[in-house]
Amino acid sequence: MTDNSRAATRVCTIIEQRIASGAYRDGDKLSEVALAEQLEVSRTPLREAFQTLAAIGLVELIPRRGAFVKRPSMTRLVEMFEVMAELEAWCVRLATRRMTAAQRLYLRQAALDCERALKEGAADRYHEANNRLHGKIYEASGNQVLAEEAQRMDRRLRPFRRRQLDVSGRLAASMREHGGFLDAMERGEADKAADLMRAHIMSLSTTYDRYLAMLGETADDHPADS
Amino acid sequence: MTDNSRAATRVCTIIEQRIASGAYRDGDKLSEVALAEQLEVSRTPLREAFQTLAAIGLVELIPRRGAFVKRPSMTRLVEMFEVMAELEAWCVRLATRRMTAAQRLYLRQAALDCERALKEGAADRYHEANNRLHGKIYEASGNQVLAEEAQRMDRRLRPFRRRQLDVSGRLAASMREHGGFLDAMERGEADKAADLMRAHIMSLSTTYDRYLAMLGETADDHPADS
DNA sequence: GTCGTTATTCTTGTATGCAATCCGCTAAGG
DNA sequence: CCTTAGCGGATTGCATACAAGAATAACGAC
Known part of the structure; x- marks a missing residue:
């Protein structure tokens, strides 16, 4: 809707959907390399998406530990x-x-x-x-x-x-x-x-x-x- | 306070202060290369800081245009x-x-x-x-x-x-x-x-x-x- | 002279490589 | 047998290189 041409936003939407659909469970770790490979993007836009998702509270970002799914109860x-x-x-x-x-x-x-x-x-x-x-x-x-x-x-x-x-x-x-x-x-x-x-x-x-x-x-x- | 060892957080704090102190004016463009050079970090953590600041509403992030200071009127x-x-x-x-x-x-x-x-x-x-x-x-x-x-x-x-x-x-x-x-x-x-x-x-x-x-x-x- | 077009240049977006840090495993000591 | 220190693998954080899009300026047509 906003900008499909940006990989970061696209990836963000995908992860958003996956969290909402239940594909990911609460507390699941989102490995950068694994996801990057799976979504066919590099780690850079993926990390950007993590930031955005953290801002809306869908993932938790722990420094030097990684991104963790925070699906609302x-x-x-x-x-x-x-x-x-x-x-x-x-x-x-x-x-x-x-x-x-x-x-x-x-x-x-x-x-x-x-x-x-x-x-x-x-x-x-x-x-x-x-x-x-x-x-x-x-x-x-x-x-x-x-x-x-x-x-x-x-x-x-x-x-x-x-x-x-x-x-x-x-x-x-x-x-x-x-x-x-x-x-x-x-x-x-x-x-x-x-x-x-x-x-x-x-x-x-x-x-x-x-x-x-x-x-x-x-x-x-x-x-x-x- | 959270994690001073991360360049991204450090940079984020600095920019936050600059906006609050009036060093930047509303609508000012934050050039990635210029700021990166000035703060002696690469563009990657800087962009990360932009994301965080955008989440708090201190900067506006326009795709393919850049980051703009959003100091409240x-x-x-x-x-x-x-x-x-x-x-x-x-x-x-x-x-x-x-x-x-x-x-x-x-x-x-x-x-x-x-x-x-x-x-x-x-x-x-x-x-x-x-x-x-x-x-x-x-x-x-x-x-x-x-x-x-x-x-x-x-x-x-x-x-x-x-x-x-x-x-x-x-x-x-x-x-x-x-x-x-x-x-x-x-x-x-x-x-x-x-x-x-x-x-x-x-x-x-x-x-x-x-x-x-x-x-x-x-x-x-x-x-x-x- | 003005408008439209195109080319150049600058900026942002993305990929990849390197360094620092954390986790798990193994092994040695009590 | 349990605890702990050290080491290796893996992962994140950062830097840099490359690609793509946008702004600008120059050029040509009307």
């Missing part, structure tokens, strides 16, 4: 959702008062795009529109730092968001919630809109519960040695 | 404070209900240490105790992800926090505020404690206003070479 994932929910709720609260007319129109349009994509079963377009919607809310908060934090937390959660579309029942409800907090925002009910957004985010976490439970089967056994 | 610094205040307020709200007896004692002790250090004029010990106090509150929130975010935002602000002790009048007030929200926390008044903490953080930002104004003046002269 169930409780940790829920905690991430709580933080995300609070950040987005705050964005909504601010955006309710501060958003411009253009931004309001943009939000409605994005919500429409979501709906249409869902009807047509276009998963990619749904995600794209959904990201636009949330991203515009961050922006409309008027606090750029807050917007960046929200965006960052969103990115941290994204790898675990893949299967979301599989649960089709959840999506229809999600659409209604979009309409809900957008309505509240347009009516100027900041607190209510914030609450709706918080609930919207947290309800997503239930989806992830199932996802993590699936993962849990491969992750819970703890040989303690390897 | 006055409005941006205030925004960072707003986010910090909200994060800490949330920490306090949670910690009020969740903190253990041991944590409560620890907080009181840290507050005492602050007070003593202030009386004795020991700036370092004050900062250390103050960091312990706030850090323990993050921890007591019971949400590890939230705690890490707060810690991270704190670190982002730290380079700009150097001269805080110079404003002595502010410090005494700061001490009273410590007592204020600790009291509220112990009485179980979560919302009130949160409000007090938010006010505590935001009142710090006024100190920074002066700091930034000072920076603005010194930042203007541009030796360009050294």
